[in-house]
Amino acid sequence: MYRLTGVTKRYTRGKETVEALRGVDLTIADGDQLVIQGPTGGGKSTLLQMIGGLDRPTEGSVELDGVDLARIGETRLTRVRAENIGIIFQSFNLIPTLTAQENVETALVPLGVKPAERRERAAEALRSVGLGERLGHAPSEMSGGQQQRVAIARALVKKPKVLLADEPTGNLDEGTRDDIMALLEGLWREHGLTFVMVTHDSSIARRAPRLATIAAGRLTLTEQQPYGVGAYDGQIAH
Amino acid sequence: MFGIYLKRELGRRKKAALVIALGLALGIALVITVDSVSAGMTQAQDKVLKSLYGLGTDMTVTKARSAPKAGSSQGPNFKFDAKSSGSNKQSSDRVMTQGGQALSSSLVGKVGAQKGVASAVGALTLNVTKVDGSFTQGKAKSSTSSSSGSQQQGGPGGGTSSGGGQPQVQGGGADFSVNSYSVAGIDVTNQDLGPLATSKITSGTTFTSAQTNAKVAVVGKSFAKTKKYKVGSTFTISGTKFTVIGIATPDSGDSTTDVFVPLKQAQTLGDAKNKVTTIYVKATDSQQIAAVKKAIQSHISGTTVTTSADLASTVSGSLSTASDLATSVGKWLSVAVLAAAFLVAALLTSAAVSRRVREFGTLKALGWPSRKVTRQVVGESMVNGLIGGGLGIALGLAAAYTVTAISPKLTAQLGSGSGGGMGGAGGGPGGGPGQQSASSSMEIALSAPVSLTTIALAVGLAVTGGLIAGAMGGWRASRMRPADALRSVS
Ligand SMILES: Nc1ncnc2c1ncn2[C@@H]1O[C@H](COP(=O)(O)OP(=O)(O)OP(=O)(O)O)[C@@H](O)[C@H]1O
Ligand SMILES: [Mg+2]
Numbered sequence: 178m179y180r181l182t183g184v185t186k187r188y189t190r191g192k193e194t195v196e197a198l199r200g201v202d203l204t205i206a207d208g209d210q211l212v213i214q215g216p217t218g219g220g221k222s223t224l225l226q227m228i229g230g231l232d233r234p235t236e237g238s239v240e241l242d243g244v245d246l247a248r249i250g251e252t253r254l255t256r257v258r259a260e261n262i263g264i265i266f267q268s269f270n271l272i273p274t275l276t277a278q279e280n281v282e283t284a285l286v287p288l289g290v291k292p293a294e295r296r297e298r299a300a301e302a303l304r305s306v307g308l309g310e311r312l313g314h315a316p317s318e319m320s321g322g323q324q325q326r327v328a329i330a331r332a333l334v335k336k337p338k339v340l341l342a343d344e345p346t347g348n349l350d351e352g353t354r355d356d357i358m359a360l361l362e363g364l365w366r367e368h369g370l371t372f373v374m375v376t377h378d379s380s381i382a383r384r385a386p387r388l389a390t391i392a393a394g395r396l397t398l399t400e401q402q403p404y405g406v407g408a409y410d411g412q413i414a415h
Numbered sequence: 416m417f418g419i420y421l422k423r424e425l426g427r428r429k430k431a432a433l434v435i436a437l438g439l440a441l442g443i444a445l446v447i448t449v450d451s452v453s454a455g456m457t458q459a460q461d462k463v464l465k466s467l468y469g470l471g472t473d474m475t476v477t478k479a480r481s482a483p484k485a486g487s488s489q490g491p492n493f494k495f496d497a498k499s500s501g502s503n504k505q506s507s508d509r510v511m512t513q514g515g516q517a518l519s520s521s522l523v524g525k526v527g528a529q530k531g532v533a534s535a536v537g538a539l540t541l542n543v544t545k546v547d548g549s550f551t552q553g554k555a556k557s558s559t560s561s562s563s564g565s566q567q568q569g570g571p572g573g574g575t576s577s578g579g580g581q582p583q584v585q586g587g588g589a590d591f592s593v594n595s596y597s598v599a600g601i602d603v604t605n606q607d608l609g610p611l612a613t614s615k616i617t618s619g620t621t622f623t624s625a626q627t628n629a630k631v632a633v634v635g636k637s638f639a640k641t642k643k644y645k646v647g648s649t650f651t652i653s654g655t656k657f658t659v660i661g662i663a664t665p666d667s668g669d670s671t672t673d674v675f676v677p678l679k680q681a682q683t684l685g686d687a688k689n690k691v692t693t694i695y696v697k698a699t700d701s702q703q704i705a706a707v708k709k710a711i712q713s714h715i716s717g718t719t720v721t722t723s724a725d726l727a728s729t730v731s732g733s734l735s736t737a738s739d740l741a742t743s744v745g746k747w748l749s750v751a752v753l754a755a756a757f758l759v760a761a762l763l764t765s766a767a768v769s770r771r772v773r774e775f776g777t778l779k780a781l782g783w784p785s786r787k788v789t790r791q792v793v794g795e796s797m798v799n800g801l802i803g804g805g806l807g808i809a810l811g812l813a814a815a816y817t818v819t820a821i822s823p824k825l826t827a828q829l830g831s832g833s834g835g836g837m838g839g840a841g842g843g844p845g846g847g848p849g850q851q852s853a854s855s856s857m858e859i860a861l862s863a864p865v866s867l868t869t870i871a872l873a874v875g876l877a878v879t880g881g882l883i884a885g886a887m888g889g890w891r892a893s894r895m896r897p898a899d900a901l902r903s904v905s
Contacts, residue, residue, distance in 0.1 A: 222901050225901075226898050226901065229780070229897075230897075231780050231896070231897040231898045231900065231901070232896065232897070232898040252784070255779075255782055255783075255784050255785075256782065257782075258779075258780060258781070258782040258897065259781065259782020259783075260782070262782075264780055264781075264900075266777075266900065266901065268773075270773060270774075270777040270900055272420075272774055272777070272778075273427070273774070274420075274423040274424050274426075274427040274428070275419075275420065275423055276423075279416075279419060279420075279423070282416060283416065283778060283781055283783070284781050284782075286416045286781075286783060286787070287781065287782040287783050287784060287787070288782075292416075295416075315427075331781070343901060
């Protein structure tokens with residue numbers, strides 16, 4: 178359960194100050210899905226960083242299950258990220274020198290999981306995203322869609338409460354996009370994750386149960402009727 | 416994960432790792448080379464000094480220089496009997512004490528009694544100039560044959576015209592060879608110190624302590640070779656017949672002494688009863704040499720004390736030039752190159768870390784603590800440093816080996832020919848004849864020994880280089896934020 182209150186983020190560079198978020202209030206229930214949309218530079222990624230504990234707001238609080246991520250110390254915040262938050266990125270962010278399996282293992286390193294168990298869980302996670310045959314491949318030996326699957330396996334291998342995604346399909350073609358979205362939908366339901374996703378893609382945004390639009394740092398919420406379960410499994414209606 | 420990640424990084428970014436390692440390797444190789452070459456220089460200088468002094472000699476005492484008395488006989492003077500019979504073989508030895516200056520033997524005891532002196536031994540060094548020659552007497556046209564008792568040496572005895580110049584001498588001549596060598600009279604009761612201590616007996620035996628006045632001699636190797644002397648050979652100096660009992664090979668360089676005889680014999684030959692030219696001194700404590708020198712100089716007047724440090728400062732020639740070069744230019748050059756290598760390694764590592772902002776940001780976003788990320792960076796650059804160290808040691812060893820294989824010849828001149836400061840540091844009986852100032856020149860092959868300390872130093876430098884680069888890279892990595900994972904720059 179997330180509760181964001183009056184979240185403001187200012188970036189200061191020299192004399193210039195950019196207000197990326199202006200007093201954002203937001204509540205996300207456990208197991209909810211929220212899609213964030215908006216013009217470029219509107220503050221989508223900034224908001225996602227606040228939710229994921231990757232950065233702290235200048236003002237306001239970001240409570241996850243009653244713990245204010247804006248106030249806790251660096252060590253605790255790191256721990257929260259390691260245990261509770263799975264994150265995937267537009268450009269996959271795999272470690273280029275590590276194999277698929279090793280990349281997934283990196284998520285278990287801060288949790289102190291023993292190497293043998295780490296390898297087993299990583300292999301299992303890769304199988305669950307359909308990459309059971311690609312454990313030893315380097316990122317450069319895989320397609321964009323496969324790389325994003327590795328990233329999804331890495332985000333979920335630790336069994337987090339929250340899954341965050343910043344334009345996860347931004348670098349993929351349409352067919353691959355649908356595959357990935359279907360995979361994410363399935364995993365979200367299967368694991369009961371709280372799922373927050375930033376996207377530019379209006380066809381994805383259209384079917385989200387809950388849509389937030391953020392422009393110039395201000396957030397507006399729209400509740401909408403989703404197209405229905407398994408929408409990504411078939412053709413996307415326009 | 417640390418090990419796998421490290422291995423993968425180094426394996427997949429070989430070029431970057433190799434550039435950093437090579438930079439460090441160059442610096443380290445240079446340090447090894449300079450270090451080993453200067454060790455070789457020090458060894459060479461040691462050899463030069465030891466060849467003069469012998470092991471264990473800390474200083475020598477000689478007579479203080481005084482201006483030569485005017486009118487004292489200078490230059491060799493040979494007298495031959497002018498016999499009136501046809502052709503004549505003649506031979507004459509002129510024996511002079513080295514430098515023409517001697518100390519009383521009683522000073523040996525006095526020096527030995529000084530505080531801090533462990534032992535003192537006197538030696539008398541002589542220069543023998545041997546002239547061999549033959550005359551053919553000229554035939555005079557007049558009935559009276561005039562003897563041409565010549566005082567000229569080697570001059571073509573064309574004959575001397577006397578008086579009215581009436582009688583003409585024809586066909587007279589003289590054929591001389593002059594050669595000189597050095598003879599050291601040594602204390603046979605204490606041979607650990609003194610001129611013979613620098614040599615090993617390679618054939619025959621040395622003197623027994625009973626042979627204080629025996630007519631026996633130990634001959635230097637090269638002198639024995641030219642003269643074809645063997646153990647058992649005999650030769651004559653100034654009418655005294657000596658038997659060769661041993662051949663001495665100097666520990667290094669050329670021997671500066673050709674013949675060793677018991678001290679008493681030398682004193683007789685040189686007409687220097689109870690005299691010595693040099694007193695060899697061993698101090699009880701090598702740290703106290705300066706103090707002992709002071710004590711001797713103040714308590715025994717008229718003496719010059721020369722320590723090996725004094726002597727070292729008079730070493731000139733290509734050896735000392737090269738040695739100066741190695742210590743000044745070489746040291747600074749290697750420090751500069753090493754500093755540059757460290758800097759380049761640090762900058763390259765730091766740049767490499769900057770190029771991986773998103774990678775490290777992602778790890779932090781995944782919940783990696785900063786120290787784990789830093790450790791990874793430091794680990795990588797430590798391995799780079801060690802690879803650099805290994806390459807550097809290999810390169811440095813190759814360079815040092817090459818120097819040793821080529822063994823460039825360096826010459827060392829000892830003694831300031833002008834007779835200043837060290838004066839006639841009698842230890843250096845020059846091969847030259849007559850009363851030359853004691854200066855000696857020797858040729859030494861330079862080697863570049865690599866000591867374990869040098870290797871340890873190289874490993875230390877490699878680790879230091881890796882740490883410096885790692886600290887720089889690690890510091891950058893530690894400052895990266897998890898939000899950097901979302902940075903668009905890749
Ligand atoms: N580290 C930063 N320093 C300074 N300004 C920043 C920083 N990060 C973001 N900003 C600024 O904050 C504003 C919001 O940026 P943000 O990345 O959240 O936008 P976005 O909605 O994700 O845009 P896009 O759709 O292009 O990804 C922008 O004006 C951006 O320039
Ligand atoms: Mg963004």
